[in-house]
Amino acid sequence: MERASQITFFLLLIIHSGIAQNATTSGADEFPVGVILNLESLRGKMARTSILMALEDFYTAHRNYSPKVVLHIRDSKSNSIEAASAALDLLENYSVQVIIGPQTSSQAAFVSDLGNKSQVPVISFTATSPSLYSGSLPYFVRATLSDSTQVNSIASLIKAYGWRQVVPIYEETDYGRGVIPHLIDALQEIDVRVPYRSVIPLSATTEQITKELYKLLTMQTRVFLVHMSPDLASILFTMAKEVGMMKKGFVWIMTDGLTNVIDSTNPSVMEAMNGVLGVKFYTPKSEELDNFTIRWNRRLQIDNPNDPPLKLSIFELWGYDTIWAVAQAVENLGIKNKTSFQKPAVARNMTSLGTSVYGPDLLKTILQYKFRGLSGHFDLSGRQLQASTFQIINVVDKGWKEIGFWTAENGISRRLYHGESMTRHSGLASDLNPVIWPGKSTEVPRGWEAAVNRKKLRVGVHVSVYPQFMTSGKDPITGATKAEGLSIDVFEEAVKRLPYALPYEYVAFGTTNDTSTGGYDDFVYQVYLKKYDIAIGDITISENRMSYVDFTLPYTESGVAMVVPAKSSRTNNTWIFVEPLSRDLWLGSIILLFYTWVVLWLLEFLGNNTNILGEVPRKLGIMTFFSLFGDKDRVERLLSRIVLIVWVFFFLVLSASYTANLATMLTIRQLNPTITDIHELRKSGDYVGCIRGSYVERILEQLNFDGSKIKTYNTYDGFYSALSKGSKNGGIAAFIHEVPYIRLFLARNCKGYTMVPFYKAAGFGYAFPKGSPLVGDISKAILSVIGGDTINQIEKKWIGIGYQNNCNNAGRAPDPEKLTPDGFTGLFILSGVVSTSSLLIAVVIYFYEKKNSTTKTQPDQKGDQAEGNERGNEAGEEMQNIGLQPIGHRRNASAVSWGFRRSFGTRVAPVSSSSRF
Structure with a gap:
C-alpha cells in the first residue's frame, strides 16, 4: 500500500497540471456513483452492459425512489495509473459517493487507497486477490469471491484422486501471486508437495511459454494447477497441446477465475483444453436468471455489434447485483442533503480532495443489506462474498460437463444436497462422476512420470551383517551391481506388481563401515541428497530418518526384543x-x-x-x-x-x-526366559550385547543402561558365543536386537534360547525422497506381497523353514491364567x-405332614393305644434286625420315630413312609 500511496501522490501532480475533465453539477435528485472498467476488453464491455441493465431494472421496479443513482463510467485502459487518475477525476469533479470497480486487483489497490482517504466505498466485483482484504483498506468491499475461498475445494479434488505433487502455474501479477500462500497451506494440510512453481510474466511470448512448458515436461510431476487471466491461459493451453502435454497421463486443473468464464472461451482454445478440470462458483438456476440472460445477450449485441457473441458469466451477475445493493442502500439511507463532500480549509499535497459526508453511513448500509439476487444469496456483511458451493466441471469437446460439487459442510459429492441432512462424503473419486481426461482417457492419471532426462531410477543397496537380508557385488562380466537377499526379493516382487513399468538399476553404497548404523544413516541420507532415488535393504524405519525421507510400509515384523537363555519349568x-x-x-x-x-x-x-x-x-x-x-x-x-x-x-x-x-x-509353559523385564536386567548389572553402532545402542542409552555394561559385536558368531558364556563368565546375559534378526537367530538356534519383546518399532522399509509419488504405489504393492503366500516362499528361501514353523521359542507364550x-x-x-x-x-412338606398326622391320632388316642403298642413292638423287632436296640416302649409313638431316637438321641414326629417328594 505504500507503493500505491506514492503513485497516488504522483497522479495528483498530473491532475493539477490540467488533465482533469470538466466538472458537472449533479442535480438535487441525483446520487453520483463512479464506475471504472477496462472498456477495451471484452470482459469490461460485458460488465458495462450488465451494470446499465441493473440500474434500469432497479428503477423500473422502484419508480418512486429518490434520489436516483447516476453512473459516471470511466475507462481504466488496463493501466493502474489510468484507473487511479479516473478515480481522482470522479472524486474531485463529480463528487461520487461510491466507486464500482476497477476490474483487476492491482488497479483496485490504487483506487482503494484513494477511497480510504476520501471515505468513499470502493466496490469491485472482479478483483479477487486475497491481499486486498485487510485492515488497511476499510473502505474496500469485494462483491466477488476471494481467491482464497476456493483453495479447499481444489485441495479436496486433488486428495480425492490421490495425487501427491502439484505444480502451480500462475501469472506474475498481484492476482496471480495472491492465492499462492493460501494454496500452499491447503495442500500441506493434505500432505501434498509443491516441488516447483511456474511463474509466467503477463507479457510472456509464445516462445517463453513454450520454453517453460518444456522445463515442466522434464519433471516427474504431471499435475498442474493454472491460475491466470483468460487471455494468458488461452496461450498456455494452446502451447501445451503443441508440446504434447495434453495427452494421456497429464492432469490440468483451472481455478475459478478461468472456470467462471469458460463459456466465453474461444472454441479452438476449448478444443485444446479437452480433459481439463475446473472449479467454479455455483449459480443456482432460476426463471429470473433465464429471462435476464436472454435480454442481456440481446443488449450486448446492440452495444457491441462488431464483437463476437459472448456468454454471460458469474462476474456480470455480481456486477448486476452490486448495482442493486448500492441503489437500495441509497434509498435506505434517505439522503436529502445536497452537500456531499467536505473540502479541507487548506489544500495539502496540491489537491483539494475532501471527505465524503455520506461515505461511512453508506458503507455500513451496503454491508447490512442482504437479498436474493441473480447470482444467488448476496451478502457483503464480511466486506466480501462468502462462497458455500463450488461446482466441479470437466472440459469435453467444445463444452463442459458437471462431475460434482464441493461444499464446506459435505465436502465432495456427486450431486448437490439442498438443505438435506446427510453424512459427510468420504472425499474419494468415487463420489464424483466419471471424468474424460486429456487424451480422451478414462483412466485416472497417477499424477507423475519418471523424468524423461533419466532412463533408470538409481536404487541404492547396502551390504547387511546378515547376508540373508541383503548382499551385493559386481557382475564380473558386465560390471553392473548385483544384489540379492530377502529385502531384494520383496522389492523386485513389489515392482512387478506395479501397474506400470519402473526401470531401475542398483547402485552399491560406498562406505567402508557398512555394518554400522552410522553407515545406514549415511546410506539413507544419500536419498535426501538425491544421489539415490530409492534406498532398499534392512533399513529400520525410525523417527529421525523420517525427518528427511519417506518410507514405505514395513515389509517385516516390527519391534526390538531380547534374546535370553531359556529354562524348563514344566x-x-x-x-x-x-x-x-x-x-x-x-x-x-x-x-x-x-x-x-x-x-x-x-x-x-x-x-x-x-x-x-x-x-x-x-x-x-x-x-x-x-x-x-x-x-x-x-x-x-x-x-x-x-x-x-x-x-x-x-x-x-x-x-x-x-x-x-x-x-x-x-x-x-515348557520354557521360561531367564530374564523377563528389561528394567530388571538393567538393575541387575549384567552385561548386555548389541550390534555395534546400531540404533538399538541408542535405545539402551535412553533406558539408562551403564555404558560399561554394553558390549557391541560386529558378527553373528561374536554375540552367539558371548550369549553362550553368560554374563558371569565374561559373556552377556541378553542380546538386544530387532525382531526380524532375532527370528533369524532363533531359526538357527532354536533350543535353549527365547525372545522377550520390550520395545515397539516400525520394522524394515524402503526409503524415498520426501513427497515421492512412488511411496504409495510401492507400499500398496508391498501389502500385496506380504498379504499372500509370496512372502512365505521368500522367507523360506532365505531364512529357512525354521523361521516360520520349527521354533517354538520365538517368543514366550503368556502363562495360562488361573480359573x-x-x-x-x-x-x-x-x-x-x-x-x-x-x-x-x-x-414345608415335613411340617405339613406332621400336622396332619397329629390331627388324626388325637380323637382315638385311648382306643388305639394298644394297637400302637403292638405296632411299636413290631417296629422294635425290625430295628433289631437292622442293628438298632429299642430304649423302651412309649405310648403313641411310631416305630420310625422310636428308632431315630435310639440312633440320634432325639425324638421326631412320625412321617408317612409313603412320602417321597
Whole structure:
C-alpha cells in the first residue's frame, strides 16, 4: 500500500497540471456513483452492459425512489495509473459517493487507497486477490469471491484422486501471486508437495511459454494447477497441446477465475483444453436468471455489434447485483442533503480532495443489506462474498460437463444436497462422476512420470551383517551391481506388481563401515541428497530418518526384543496340580460341596430314607457320587435327585475346565526366559550385547543402561558365543536386537534360547525422497506381497523353514491364567438356589405332614393305644434286625420315630413312609 500511496501522490501532480475533465453539477435528485472498467476488453464491455441493465431494472421496479443513482463510467485502459487518475477525476469533479470497480486487483489497490482517504466505498466485483482484504483498506468491499475461498475445494479434488505433487502455474501479477500462500497451506494440510512453481510474466511470448512448458515436461510431476487471466491461459493451453502435454497421463486443473468464464472461451482454445478440470462458483438456476440472460445477450449485441457473441458469466451477475445493493442502500439511507463532500480549509499535497459526508453511513448500509439476487444469496456483511458451493466441471469437446460439487459442510459429492441432512462424503473419486481426461482417457492419471532426462531410477543397496537380508557385488562380466537377499526379493516382487513399468538399476553404497548404523544413516541420507532415488535393504524405519525421507510400509515384523537363555519349568513345580484353579475357586467349590452334602442329608432325613442311617459319612459319600440311579444306597426323594443332578453338572463343568487348564500349563509353559523385564536386567548389572553402532545402542542409552555394561559385536558368531558364556563368565546375559534378526537367530538356534519383546518399532522399509509419488504405489504393492503366500516362499528361501514353523521359542507364550469364580458365578448361583429351594420345600412338606398326622391320632388316642403298642413292638423287632436296640416302649409313638431316637438321641414326629417328594 505504500507503493500505491506514492503513485497516488504522483497522479495528483498530473491532475493539477490540467488533465482533469470538466466538472458537472449533479442535480438535487441525483446520487453520483463512479464506475471504472477496462472498456477495451471484452470482459469490461460485458460488465458495462450488465451494470446499465441493473440500474434500469432497479428503477423500473422502484419508480418512486429518490434520489436516483447516476453512473459516471470511466475507462481504466488496463493501466493502474489510468484507473487511479479516473478515480481522482470522479472524486474531485463529480463528487461520487461510491466507486464500482476497477476490474483487476492491482488497479483496485490504487483506487482503494484513494477511497480510504476520501471515505468513499470502493466496490469491485472482479478483483479477487486475497491481499486486498485487510485492515488497511476499510473502505474496500469485494462483491466477488476471494481467491482464497476456493483453495479447499481444489485441495479436496486433488486428495480425492490421490495425487501427491502439484505444480502451480500462475501469472506474475498481484492476482496471480495472491492465492499462492493460501494454496500452499491447503495442500500441506493434505500432505501434498509443491516441488516447483511456474511463474509466467503477463507479457510472456509464445516462445517463453513454450520454453517453460518444456522445463515442466522434464519433471516427474504431471499435475498442474493454472491460475491466470483468460487471455494468458488461452496461450498456455494452446502451447501445451503443441508440446504434447495434453495427452494421456497429464492432469490440468483451472481455478475459478478461468472456470467462471469458460463459456466465453474461444472454441479452438476449448478444443485444446479437452480433459481439463475446473472449479467454479455455483449459480443456482432460476426463471429470473433465464429471462435476464436472454435480454442481456440481446443488449450486448446492440452495444457491441462488431464483437463476437459472448456468454454471460458469474462476474456480470455480481456486477448486476452490486448495482442493486448500492441503489437500495441509497434509498435506505434517505439522503436529502445536497452537500456531499467536505473540502479541507487548506489544500495539502496540491489537491483539494475532501471527505465524503455520506461515505461511512453508506458503507455500513451496503454491508447490512442482504437479498436474493441473480447470482444467488448476496451478502457483503464480511466486506466480501462468502462462497458455500463450488461446482466441479470437466472440459469435453467444445463444452463442459458437471462431475460434482464441493461444499464446506459435505465436502465432495456427486450431486448437490439442498438443505438435506446427510453424512459427510468420504472425499474419494468415487463420489464424483466419471471424468474424460486429456487424451480422451478414462483412466485416472497417477499424477507423475519418471523424468524423461533419466532412463533408470538409481536404487541404492547396502551390504547387511546378515547376508540373508541383503548382499551385493559386481557382475564380473558386465560390471553392473548385483544384489540379492530377502529385502531384494520383496522389492523386485513389489515392482512387478506395479501397474506400470519402473526401470531401475542398483547402485552399491560406498562406505567402508557398512555394518554400522552410522553407515545406514549415511546410506539413507544419500536419498535426501538425491544421489539415490530409492534406498532398499534392512533399513529400520525410525523417527529421525523420517525427518528427511519417506518410507514405505514395513515389509517385516516390527519391534526390538531380547534374546535370553531359556529354562524348563514344566516339572519344577511340585504343586502344579493346584494351579489351574484360583484360591477363591477352590474355596468356593469346597464350600458348595459341603453345603450340597448337608442339604442332601437333610432332604433324605426328612424323607425317612433308611439308607442314611448307620455310618453317615460313608453312606452320604456313596449316595452323592455313585447312587444317583442305582438300586442300593441311593437317594430316594425327587428333590434330592434334582439337587444332585445340578451339583453333578457343576462338578463336570469344573472338572473339564480344570483338566484343560492343567494340560495347557503342562504343554505351553515348557520354557521360561531367564530374564523377563528389561528394567530388571538393567538393575541387575549384567552385561548386555548389541550390534555395534546400531540404533538399538541408542535405545539402551535412553533406558539408562551403564555404558560399561554394553558390549557391541560386529558378527553373528561374536554375540552367539558371548550369549553362550553368560554374563558371569565374561559373556552377556541378553542380546538386544530387532525382531526380524532375532527370528533369524532363533531359526538357527532354536533350543535353549527365547525372545522377550520390550520395545515397539516400525520394522524394515524402503526409503524415498520426501513427497515421492512412488511411496504409495510401492507400499500398496508391498501389502500385496506380504498379504499372500509370496512372502512365505521368500522367507523360506532365505531364512529357512525354521523361521516360520520349527521354533517354538520365538517368543514366550503368556502363562495360562488361573480359573476364577467369575467364570462359574452362574453355576454357583444355580446350584445354591436349587439346593436351598429344595430344602425349604422339604421342610414345608415335613411340617405339613406332621400336622396332619397329629390331627388324626388325637380323637382315638385311648382306643388305639394298644394297637400302637403292638405296632411299636413290631417296629422294635425290625430295628433289631437292622442293628438298632429299642430304649423302651412309649405310648403313641411310631416305630420310625422310636428308632431315630435310639440312633440320634432325639425324638421326631412320625412321617408317612409313603412320602417321597
